[in-house]
Amino acid sequence: AADRGITTAIVWLTRPDNEDEGLAFGTEHGYLCVWQRNKDRNGFSEVWCDRLVGGTDGTEIVAMAYDTNSGQLAAMVPRVISSVKIPKHWLQAVAFGQVGVRGPELWTFGREDGIVYILDDAGKILKRKTTGIVIGHAVLNTREDAIILDDVSEGVALFKMGGTERVKTFQVPHRECRSRNVAFLDGTSTIISGSDHGAVYAFDWRTGEVIDRIDIGVKDWVQSISVRLCPSSNTNPLTLNRLSKHPVFR
Numbered sequence: 001a002a003d004r005g006i007t008t009a010i011v012w013l014t015r016p017d018n019e020d021e022g023l024a025f026g027t028e029h030g031y032l033c034v035w036q037r038n039k040d041r042n043g044f045s046e047v048w049c050d051r052l053v054g055g056t057d058g059t060e061i062v063a064m065a066y067d068t069n070s071g072q073l074a075a076m077v078p079r080v081i082s083s084v085k086i087p088k089h090w091l092q093a094v095a096f097g098q099v100g101v102r103g104p105e106l107w108t109f110g111r112e113d114g115i116v117y118i119l120d121d122a123g124k125i126l127k128r129k130t131t132g133i134v135i136g137h138a139v140l141n142t143r144e145d146a147i148i149l150d151d152v153s154e155g156v157a158l159f160k161m162g163g164t165e166r167v168k169t170f171q172v173p174h175r176e177c178r179s180r181n182v183a184f185l186d187g188t189s190t191i192i193s194g195s196d197h198g199a200v201y202a203f204d205w206r207t208g209e210v211i212d213r214i215d216i217g218v219k220d221w222v223q224s225i226s227v228r229l230c231p232s233s234n235t236n237p238l239t240l241n242r243l244s245k246h247p248v249f250r
Contacts, residue, residue, distance in 0.1 A: 004049075005029035009064040009075070010226045016068060022047070023226070024073060026061025032075050052077065063094040063137075067104055072096070074106065086110075086117060086125070092179070093138035097161070109138040109149070111179075129164050133157060136179030144188045152177040156193050156203065170203040181225045194222035 005028035013022040013034070022036040023044060031051050035044035052061065052075065063076045076094045089110040097105035097118060105126065106119045116129040116138075136150035140161065147159040155172035159165070172180060172193050183192040190211070191203040198219045202212035216222065 003029070004031040004033070005060070007224055008060050008062060010224045011064045011066040011073070012226050013066060013073070014068055015071060024064065024066065024075075025224075026052075026064055026075055028060040030059050030061060030077060032061060062091055063109075065095045065106075067096045069099075070104065072104070076108075089113060089115065089117065092135050095138060095140040097140060098142055107138075107140060109135045111135050131157075131159070131164065131166075134177070137181045139182055139184060141184050141188050146184075146188050148182045148184065148191055150180045150182050150193070152179060156180075156182050156191055158191075168208060170201075170208055172201055173197070178221060179223075181223065183225055183227045185227045192225060192227055194225050196221050198222065200225060 007025050008028050010023060010025040013024055020036065022034055024032065024034050026032050029051070031049060033049035034047050036047045037044055059077050061075050061077055065074045066072070074094055074096070076091050086108070089108070090112055091108055092111035093109040095107045097107045099105075104121070106121070108117045108119065110116070112134060114131040114133045114135055116131060117125055118127040118129075119125055131149060133149065133151045134153065136152045138147060138149045140147055142161070145161045147161055149157045149159065151157040151169070154169055156170040157166050158168040158170070160167060170191055170193065172195055174180075174196050176196050178196045180194040180196070182194075184190070185192055185202070189205050191205055193201045193203070195201065198216050200214040200216070200222055201210055202214075203209065204211050
């Protein structure tokens with residue numbers, strides 16, 4: 001098979017009314033792949049994979065989002081979408097927001113401009129927010145009205161969905177201003193961040209202290225992470241990826 005490239009974005013696929021679970025991940029060459037967890041809970045099997053943008057237009061999938069209630073999956077590539085054009089907005093992350101009359105809002109986060117656009121499902125821009133930072137990644141928690149952004153020059157920045165003021169910063173050691181994926185765990189009680197030196201950090205939401213650190217064994221860039229709580233105590237909830245061809249589990 002052709003080389004799909006490194007994994008650039010990853011999300012867990014779960015439904016509240018179904019015990020089956022899986023992973024969807026995108027690659028630098030535009031492949032979107034879906035893996036399903038095996039019935040014995042030991043490993044995953046690939047059930048679908050296709051190149052979203054082929055030929056000379058093949059390009060990386062830079063961000064993904066999944067809504068557990070509706071089962072909708074969004075995968076974003078850095079090219080103009082026919083329904084909406086946002087000038088000078090280099091997309092770095094995408095997430096589903098509040099559910100409106102016609103469906104969930106779509107939040108897009110620009111890297112260099114640090115601007116957040118909120119769109120409806122028809123591509124109409126509803127709101128525009130300025131963060132003043134270079135955004136490496138972003139995650140929403142609509143229930144807690146919270147946003148975490150990867151501020152590439154400092155660490156994880158906590159914002160409220162309804163405002164533009166930074167609430168707190170969780171400092172992540174770094175050697176370069178590289179993008180670090182971020183995630184919430186157990187609601188918003190724990191904040192997870194990757195790094196440029198082979199470590200994944202877990203912060204306490206309230207105190208801002210580092211409560212855990214996972215080293216992947218090499219001093220490398222942890223590019224993508226995805227987390228979920230697992231019912232079995234012998235199953236670890238963290239999936240991460242360094243510059244490799246497939247997800248790595250810890």
